[in-house]
Amino acid sequence: MEATPPTLLMIDDDPLMTELFRQFMTRQGFRVLTATSGQAGLDTIAAESGAVKLVITDMMMPLMDGIEIAQILAQRQPDLPVLIATGHDAESAGTSLPPNVVGIVQKPYQNRVLAERIREILRASASPSS
Numbered sequence: 001m002e003a004t005p006p007t008l009l010m011i012d013d014d015p016l017m018t019e020l021f022r023q024f025m026t027r028q029g030f031r032v033l034t035a036t037s038g039q040a041g042l043d044t045i046a047a048e049s050g051a052v053k054l055v056i057t058d059m060m061m062p063l064m065d066g067i068e069i070a071q072i073l074a075q076r077q078p079d080l081p082v083l084i085a086t087g088h089d090a091e092s093a094g095t096s097l098p099p100n101v102v103g104i105v106q107k108p109y110q111n112r113v114l115a116e117r118i119r120e121i122l123r124a125s126a127s128p129s130s
Contacts, residue, residue: 004031005029005030005031006030006031006053006054006122007030007031007032007033007048007051007052007053008025008030008031008032008033008052008053008054008055008056008118009032009033009034009035009041009044009045009048009052009054009055009056010022010025010032010033010034010035010056010057011034011035011036011037011038011040011041011055011056011057011058011061011066011069012034012036012057012058012061012085013036013037013058013061013062014036014058015036017058018034018035018036019034021034021056021111022034024111024115025111025115025118028115030118031051033048033052037061037062037063037064038057038061038063038064038065038066038068038069039063039064041055041057041069042069042072042073045073045076045077045080050077052080053080053081053122053125054080054081054082054083054118054121054122054125055069055070055073055080055081055082055083056082056083056085056105056118057069057070057082057083057084057085058084058085058086058107059084059085059086059088059104060086060087060088066082066084066085066086067084067097067098067101069082070082070084070097070098070100070101071098073098073100074098074099074100077100078099078100079100079125080100081100081101081102081121081125082098082100082101082102083101083102083103083104083105083117083118083121084097084101084103084104084105085104085105085106085107085109086104086105086106086107087106087107087108102121102124102125103117103121105117
């Protein structure tokens with residue numbers, strides 16, 4: 001039995017979106033932290049001392065977008081996977097994504113599909129690399 005559930009961080013400037021995500025993913029067995037800005041998300045990651053196992057961030061936010069967050073995390077914690085969520089065309093996300101970006105999900109997403117994708121990412125990141 002796992003002692004503590006995996007910790008996810010959802011960064012989205014829409015507080016309703018982060019709250020709905022938190023409620024659903026908590027019922028799915030995750031510990032969920034939320035932030036409504038890029039800087040608040042980075043501060044949360046720093047305060048959690050390595051507990052966050054996956055960051056899900058909105059692509060388009062004021063002041064700091066999801067790609068900028070991923071770039072900063074690629075330098076600070078390169079092994080922390082980042083999943084980008086966007087309501088825009090996912091292909092416009094950029095040709096040069098940081099190496100820690102493990103995927104792009106289209107909003108609105110189906111919670112159950114997203115939960116399974118998150119589990120896949122966590123399994124892959126937990127596997128020892130060769």
